[in-house]
Amino acid sequence: MDLMHHSSTFLLPTIPLHHRPSLTYALVVLNQTLPRFAPLLWKHAQLRLCADGGANRVFDEMPLLFPEEDASDVRRRYKPDVINGDMDSIRKEVLDFYRSLLCILVAGALGGRYDHEMGNLNVLYCFSSLRIVLLSDDSLIYLLPRTHHHEIHIQTSVEGPHCGLIPIGVPSRSSTTTGLQWNLNNTEMRFGGLISSSNIVVGEKVTVQSDTDLLWTISIKKL
């Protein structure tokens, strides 16, 4: 019969280097008051999950364990990798908060069959409250929802200068930009008329506001 080792090293401030057994920790937080050593468990874990209302606990109570720090900073630092469950306990503001920290990168969505490419584009519109970025070798594209003003910080070492703003699905009666070679100024855009393609970013910040969801696209530099 084999020997099995046990040790509560996950309660130590640091896990000794040559400690055996060498374990990988995952943390699951359920919907009860966080133990006072929750940050320690979080630190040791490589995967952190909240089960439904456990996310409320992390959102509400992690900041209480760091009273000297700004609550938003603490919440961003203690961001679960996964929230799993039937979602009948998690508060909407908590779910929206963690969703807003998520950005889904998609490789392979462009090129190939055109109906697939359009279907993939439609996914951006169907999930317009999620950040989703479609990437190819040449370009990246994402949605700028009409519900917000937008500031796009250009990473000039890897992207640009060619860019575009495309009114897919619905014409735009009024769009306004700064930071582009050909800025829009309450400008109408629609298929069959003007769309902003072959534009150029000037500098490192582009701002966009529009009455409709616009698709932002920028070229990726060949490095």
Next chain:
Amino acid sequence: MDLMHHSSTFLLPTIPLHHRPSLTYALVVLNQTLPRFAPLLWKHAQLRLCADGGANRVFDEMPLLFPEEDASDVRRRYKPDVINGDMDSIRKEVLDFYRSLGTKIIDKSHDQDTTDLHKCITYIWDFAPDANKSSLCILVAGALGGRYDHEMGNLNVLYCFSSLRIVLLSDDSLIYLLPRTHHHEIHIQTSVEGPHCGLIPIGVPSRSSTTTGLQWNLNNTEMRFGGLISSSNIVVGEKVTVQSDTDLLWTISIKKL
């Protein structure tokens, strides 16, 4: 409402004699890798234009499609009638080569308001007598892929010239506009295209579209981005009909032969 017929006969080795509609083809080559069937499109076209760097593509890549032949012979055989555009991509050696063979060079470098494709379509529009415009079909190679803003700009050209038949082609798909002004019959060339297809309401939502001949037909169905669009559909049989309250984009897969 009039009926408009569509058929991808330009992908067939030879176009049947009494085929209708009887169309005159023009080919525009943009600056992307040539599709493997580029020589076939070239053969069917009566007017062949390169948009700026499209000329580099013909110069470099046509010989690759005929590896057993001498490159110079291939280049002479596949000589564009016109090279049009702002000339910021075409290589000097390529420009000089085609100029020496008699290709008409139209330098539009002063015009930064339109894309190279737009310039080529405008040229063809001005060139073709009015009487022939309805029997004209412009095939465009290299409009898809590459920079996405270019792809969207090329797509917009279809909408800006909605009374012209313009087909954008890649190795994998072809796309063209079905203007709302007509009912449409699409005759499927099953030897070269399909079965994957789609109908896309780019630009404006469609309150009502109706089809026959698809696996998932539309029946006064609403379509819009953020809701339903017809992608990953399948053609069943050899005829698809479409009518809609808006301009729809039709796309179908090209078979790998």
